[in-house]
Amino acid sequence: MKYIQLPLAMLLAGVCSAGNSIRAAEPATIDLTQWKPPDIATVGEDPFGKLVKYGHALFSNTANEIGPSVPDPAKRFAGNNLACQNCHLQAGTQPYAMPMLGIWGQFPQYRGREGDVTSVEERINGCMERSMNGRALLFASREMKAFASYLRWLSNEIPDGAKLRGAGTLKIQEPERAADPVRGAEVYAHVCSACHGQNGLGVRAQNGLGYQFPPLWGPDSFNNGAGMSRILTAAAYAKHNMPLGAKFDAPFLTDEQAYDVAGYIVTQIRPEKSDLDKDYPIRLQKPIDAPYGPYADEFPATQHRLGPFGPIRAKVKELGAVSQSSNGSASENASHEAEGAK
Ligand code: HEC
Ligand code: HEC
Numbered sequence: 001m002k003y004i005q006l007p008l009a010m011l012l013a014g015v016c017s018a019g020n021s022i023r024a025a026e027p028a029t030i031d032l033t034q035w036k037p038p039d040i041a042t043v044g045e046d047p048f049g050k051l052v053k054y055g056h057a058l059f060s061n062t063a064n065e066i067g068p069s070v071p072d073p074a075k076r077f078a079g080n081n082l083a084c085q086n087c088h089l090q091a092g093t094q095p096y097a098m099p100m101l102g103i104w105g106q107f108p109q110y111r112g113r114e115g116d117v118t119s120v121e122e123r124i125n126g127c128m129e130r131s132m133n134g135r136a137l138l139f140a141s142r143e144m145k146a147f148a149s150y151l152r153w154l155s156n157e158i159p160d161g162a163k164l165r166g167a168g169t170l171k172i173q174e175p176e177r178a179a180d181p182v183r184g185a186e187v188y189a190h191v192c193s194a195c196h197g198q199n200g201l202g203v204r205a206q207n208g209l210g211y212q213f214p215p216l217w218g219p220d221s222f223n224n225g226a227g228m229s230r231i232l233t234a235a236a237y238a239k240h241n242m243p244l245g246a247k248f249d250a251p252f253l254t255d256e257q258a259y260d261v262a263g264y265i266v267t268q269i270r271p272e273k274s275d276l277d278k279d280y281p282i283r284l285q286k287p288i289d290a291p292y293g294p295y296a297d298e299f300p301a302t303q304h305r306l307g308p309f310g311p312i313r314a315k316v317k318e319l320g321a322v323s324q325s326s327n328g329s330a331s332e333n334a335s336h337e338a339e340g341a342k
Contacts, residue, residue: 028159032101032166033248037093038156048149051142055150058143059084059100060091062132063210066143070209077143079133079271080221081204086214087131087228089241092154095166096240096248102167104152105160112285121148130226133271169236170248172255179231179263179306187261191243191253192216200268217268225273230289231306235262263306266291284320288312 040056043049058065063081070076085091092100107120114122124147125136137144158164189198195213196202202215215221227233239258240248253261280286283296291305297315304312 027161027163029163029165030102030158032099032164033095035095035101035158035166037090037101038153040091043153051146051149052153054142055146055148055153056091058146059088059150061208061210064208066134067209068134075143077128077132077134077137079135080215081209081211082132082214082220082222083210084127084132086211087237092151094241096168096170097237098168099166100151100154102155102158102162102164104155105158105162106164112282112287113279115281115285120151124148124151127226130273131222131228133221133223133226133273166248169233170240171232172235172239172258174232174235174307174309175256175259176308176310178303178308179235179259181260181264181267181306184260184262184264187253187257188264191257192261195244200265216265217270219271221270223271223273224291225276225279229266229270229291230287231259231262231266231291232287232289232309234265235259238262259307266305284316284323288316 040053043052060083062078062083062085064070066075066077067081068076068079069081087098088094088100089097092098104120107123108117110116111118111123113126118126121137121139121144124144128134128136137147188200193200196216197213199218200216201218201220202211203213204210205212222228228237235255235258238261239251239253239255240246243252246252276292277294279292280290283294286295288309289304289307291301293301293304295304296319297312299312299315
């Protein structure tokens with residue numbers, strides 16, 4: 001008996017430690033720039049499949065499903081007529097256009113904006129309340145389950161916690177100066193206005209409630225609490241995705257042009273979110289280009305909006321080092337800042 005048990009126990013121990021050593025290894029890296037997204041046409045009519053398809057419709061046709069002018073008042077969750085995929089291009093599959101591929105397995109995660117660990121549902125509601133200038137979905141609603149199912153399905157075959165190349169946005173090489181909205185206006189007039197309109201208000205779709213070319217500012221745009229209202233996010237996005245057809249490996253704008261045109265966009269009028277002072281309860285974790293205070297440092301609001309960011313970054317680092325040595329509450333500013341480009 002003992003004679004048999006001993007090798008078995010050793011074998012089991014061997015299996016367990018092999019399992020542990022796999023877990024302790026570096027997380028898998030998935031290159032989304034080479035990833036073939038799943039095909040929505042292959043999704044079936046089972047209960048999960050139906051929700052995936054509804055999620056795809058919500059994501060790509062948001063204004064007609066849950067926009068502010070849909071016939072059923074109970075479904076008016078979004079406050080503007082944008083679609084999720086106006087920013088998350090190709091139904092959330094384009095690399096460096098904040099794709100949804102693999103995002104399921106990145107949550108729950110700590111987020112500085114909430115100062116807490118948040119679920120994927122809370123993250124979806126973050127875009128509902130800011131990018132869509134609307135209201136949060138109930139977690140038990142069919143709409144939230146559909147978004148979650150769609151994201152789950154898009155993440156098929158991508159391991160939880162994988163490092164994702166092509167997620168978020170790809171940073172620009174940031175000029176060591178403030179962005180110049182006047183030069184940005186010239187870039188806008190030459191490159192962007194043909195589609196987004198001279199007045200930035202976009203062009204409505206011929207059919208339905210959404211846009212053929214979405215607005216970049218004005219009353220039907222994202223609000224000032226949205227990620228896109230931060231200059232470094234907008235510049236990174238514009239350089240690697242705009243004008244439509246530009247890609248991260250085939251950009252059209254230079255870094256200087258992207259920086260200036262983003263500076264022009266973030267100084268336009270847009271809806272204002274309430275309670276923004278509650279964001280980033282740990283102020284040192286606030287992105288240096290958040291266009292609203294309060295800030296941990298003394299730099300003026302205009303510099304946070306338009307740069308130059310080098311001096312702010314240095315100061316935040318210094319303040320972070322101080323608070324770390326005084327009370328041990330480490331600032332994660334450095335890693336947080338990299339978030340947009342993760
Ligand atoms: C105006 C542009 C815009 C629109 C419209 C928009 N988003 Fe986002 N979304 C962003 C940006 C920018 C980020 C990431 C950067 C940030 O938050 O600072 C993001 C991040 C996300 C993330 C987290 C992705 C990650 O890499 O961790 C999810 C999930 C998400 N959005 C879902 C949605 C959904 C669902 C909708 C529609 C209901 C939507 N978004 C509409 C701009 C937008
Ligand atoms: C050829 C037409 C075209 C041009 C030119 C163009 N865009 Fe876009 N842009 C679009 C379309 C279409 C979308 C929405 C994509 C979708 O829904 O698939 C979009 C989306 C966007 C978005 C995210 C959605 C929103 O409402 O904020 C931003 C930001 C943006 N464009 C900025 C720019 C900037 C900056 C320029 C100039 C450098 C530019 N675009 C030039 C067609 C264009």
